[in-house]
Amino acid sequence: MVTRERKSPNISEFMRYLATNEEVENGLPSLKQLSLDLGVSVASLREQLEVARALGLVEVKPRLGTRRKDYSFAPAIRQSLGYALALNNEHFRKYSELRNHVESAFWYEAVELLTEQDKNELQNLITRAFEKLQGARIQVPHEEHRQLHLTIFSRLENPFVTGILEAYWDAYENVGLNVFTGGYEYLQEVWQYHRAMVDAICEGKNEDGYNALIAHADLLYHRP
Template structure:
């Protein structure tokens, strides 16, 4: 039985001299996740998503009750691994690092707002480290869109009434890294913006702050379009200094 096969492998975890692949698989410690890994190629593809067998069949293969299987599926869905569709079945989603990170980040920020500032520090280091690789992969169309985003933001700031260009702010930074091709980095960066909104930093702060912020975004866009990626990175780091000052002020820290 498939469950016996898995349990035998899990029991080997205390043994040495195992291959890295076996250690990685054993570390999952989830029957449904391990099933998806092992049987991935055999799972039927429907409309671009792979459909798992019916629950009764899965229970039979895994040797567990429907209640236990449902618990595992709910946990897998929370991690973005599967999608349960009532009356239709359960589908395996494409790999998505963003969903579990977003959930855990928002939970941590709800527990302690200081966790946002800690995550912000991670985000700044991450963005600076991957800036060169990301911006060099941008297409001409991407670069032109960055300029259009800056123009839209400036129009909103200069309008009557003034509008906060938060969507443009998020779009600008995510587009900058969109071609990086690293789902882990992109997931961490996307989750940052959800936390940014959760703590209310997308709300009005000070007009001079937004003027300075979008001046730096304009300079970044110009540097990217000109192929001056080092210069763009310098502006990015200066931009983060501006944000850090704002965060220190809003958190009441020095």
Template sequence: MGVSTASVREQLEVARALKLVEVKPRTGIKPLPYNFSDAIHISLNYAIEVNPELFRDFSDLRKKIEAAYWYEVAAQVTGEDIHYLNQLVDRAMEKLRSRPPQIPQWEHRELHITLYKRLRNPFVLGLLEAYWDMYEQAGLNSFVDLAYLEAVWQYHQSIVSALEKGDLVGGYKMLTEHMNLLYQRPHDDSRQKFE
């Protein structure tokens, strides 16, 4: 094909880094299912390491995408989804009430991903998955203030309750108010900053 072995290795390494292919000895090269999250994760990781403040811009993008797709998503949520979302809220509240309180980070991620999973839009889902990966990396899964976390989960409870009642407008209002809480979050100045 007129391509050097070194060039093929470099190109293959890029494809592996983007998780487009899997390379194993004796079995060869296998294409992997496309995942937008994998494709953008490397760039986001670099951006936030260089300038942690960029997470705020990415968070704003995520907020606007969730809001834009809310009505489409809300119309697709099933009774089974609502049951699972209620379980997540209950589990999160238990964690917050435990002594010492625990951060319901997994439940937070799972609740938002579950809300949007029926879209079948790999770009929306990939962006949300990348957001939650970066949320942890940006240090926002650290315990800052119990009152703040309780407010977040009260909003989640209201969102799920609105979905259960078929109140899509009320659910949208709760979702957008909830996402604005991130900007009111108390800052943890002890967190390490990248120089």
């Protein structure tokens, strides 16, 4: 029998407090007060607080104290992935594989949920990107690239999917791909695919869009 080692570092008292006390909206008590409430010293409390902050669960400033933020999955990934990249840049490739598979797996559901407004926004992003590409002083349309992908999957309203996709772009910038690109022809080609994707979406040809997504992901994965 395989007795898997039980490693469940459950969430801290502070995080549980944060999750379960409704009255924490518009501000938590000061650290001094909280340390009394929870029965731990300020120093210990701060250790727990730091974890919550690293996970993006709270925002804390002098004078204003601690506020709970809306839940987001991305910061947790950022921290762990940021460390993994510092350990070894090859981890970016592995994470890209995950991200690419997530995008392709959710493609049909995601585009089915897009509104007309979303589709307009996608068209605008394409337009802006080509303006940057074809301008006298060519620029890398990085922000448009990011927004394009995130917008496509935004209507899933799945914080975990969103988090994975968001964290990808931070890692992308982290390893410097937003500036050092594979050359101009490469950029052109990538954005041809983007245009094809968006056109397909707007015409309801979801399978064509899917194929463009796959092809363009290959392109980026095997970037020079």
